[in-house]
Amino acid sequence: MRTRIREAFFGDPVIRHARRDVVRLRAEQTVGEALAAMRQQPPEGRIIYFYVVDAEGRLEGVVPTRRLLLSPLEKPVADIMVRQVITLPLDATVLDACEFFVLHRLLAFPIVDEQRRLVGVIDVDLYTEKLSRTGGRQGKELDVRPSDDLFQLIGVHLARARQTSPLAAFRGRFPWLLCNMAGGLLAALLSWVFEAELQRVVALALFIPVVLALAESVSTQSVSLALQVLHGKSATWLALGPQLGRELLTGLLMGGACGVLVGVVAWGWLGQPAVLWSLLGGITGGVAGAAVLGIAVPNLLRLLALDPHIAAGPVALALSDVLTLLIYFNLAHALLT
Secondary structure, three states: OHHHHHHHHHOOEHHHHOEOOOOEEEOOOEHHHHHHHHHHOOOOOOOOEEEEEOOOOEEEEEEEHHHHHHOOOOOEHHHHOEOOOOOEEOOOEHHHHHHHHHHHOOOEEEEEOOOOEEEEEEEHHHHHHHHHHOOOOOHHHOOOOOOHHHHHHOOOOHHHHHOOOHHHHHHHHHHHHHHHHHHHHHHHHHHHHOHHHHHHOOHHHHOHHHHHHHHHHHHHHHHHHHHHHHOOOOOOHHHHHHHHHHHHHHHHHHHHHHHHHHHHHHHHHHOOHHHHHHHHHHHHHHHHHHHHHHHHHHHHHHHOOOOHHHHHHHHHHHHHHHHHHHHHHHHHHHHHO
């Protein structure tokens, strides 16, 4: 029961647990004006950072408390603010926010909408309070400090990430390698199914390694890009469509360029038109499909509440291999009959 409560909590939208009483400064204010305004209307709760917004509420920067207090009164806020602000999107989950605390080691993060308007702030104090209600340790153990112990308390188990136990690492990673085994066996089966074509044009078999290598490389690139995009964000079906469209076009361009280069080499070497067109079509289709799979698989795994960092690579590579060989062999079969 406690595990279910924790999982539900970490899947919550982070905005649900955010603080709304955020101190907002203006870039055109001086330090003295900003301090005077806060004295007239003292903010509630603990202040960690001061956030600078424009007239529409869009986030422009952040000012650490120490910097504001120690700067000359006549100095503009714009001169002391940090313009590169690490933000959480409005659709981020609590688990996404936890990853941010681990990676960036800050005590609070602003939450912004699509127009970059500041809508709230999430900080460590709030996390520790909520976690104590979801079956965490006693409140006296929840020290507010950016250490590994604290981040474990908020649900990010760094020991697991470091994989100190070989057996635990094996359990977490080996099952996904079965995808590669299944993909390799299926690829061997496809080679057996299309044995007649390979015997008629032996050169088709010579280029299988390069065809697969190109598709796998592009799939790996796309998986890496997808994981970067997903970092700190939730996967959504609405956002996935445009990503797949862009990656498909990119894959077609890369596949077409690689297919032309490899095809020209094969034509000059062997002088067989069937091999040329099989390579051109197989590489173009395989690379484009691998690019789409590289984007789709991490997003689908995140939507299924699975860890894309461990599973996305093996799954995407296995599917890319099978898809590429299907395109390559079927195109060769069509050209040779």
